[in-house]
Amino acid sequence: MLTEALLALAAAGGTAVVQAAGTEAWGSVSEGVARMFRRRSGDGAEDGAQRELDRTALVLASDDAERSSRQASLWGQRFAALLSDADDQVRQQAETELRQLISLVPGVADRHQVLNVHGNTYDKSPQQYGNHNHQQIHYGSDT
Known part of the structure; x- marks a missing residue:
């Protein structure tokens, strides 16, 4: 089972693939994604990933928001797996x-804040408040 941080990272990766399609970043992103799948899945996985990337680029050329969202979700699921x-x-x-x-795709990391925090301990219980645009974390009293 993946942590929330890893799920957020996978979703950000899916968004990055979709946002990179048709931009200068596409070559680097698509090559990097294909390499990731080849290293993890063995022979032939890079070709399969490259075919999926090519299909994604074709689908996104239609400039359909629903298809873009679906492609981002699919790539997020692939990264999560x-x-x-x-x-x-x-x-x-x-x-x-x-x-x-x-990081190769401008704006994606800003929209998908993916934090990587490990092993922190606090002597007070944290209280977290926020919404999608703002977050506050308090440790102990505000006095």
Whole structure:
């Protein structure tokens, strides 16, 4: 089972693939995605991923918002499956690669804030408040 942070990372990866289609970033993103799947899935996976990427580019050329959303969701699911099938070391490498791919597409990382926080301890219980645009976390009293 993937953590929320990994699910958010996978969703951001799906968005990055869709946003990169038809831009200067497409070549780097599509090559990187194909390499990720080849390394994780073995021989022939890169060709299959490349075919899916080519199909995604064709679908997105129609400039249909519903299709774009569906493609982003499909790629997010593919990335989630890739991350969930990996052991810890391979997953960390895949996370790093996916973050690098996301960084190639302007604006995606800003819209999909993917935090990676591990091993923090606090002497007060945190309280978290927020909505989609703003988040506040308080530790202890405000006095």
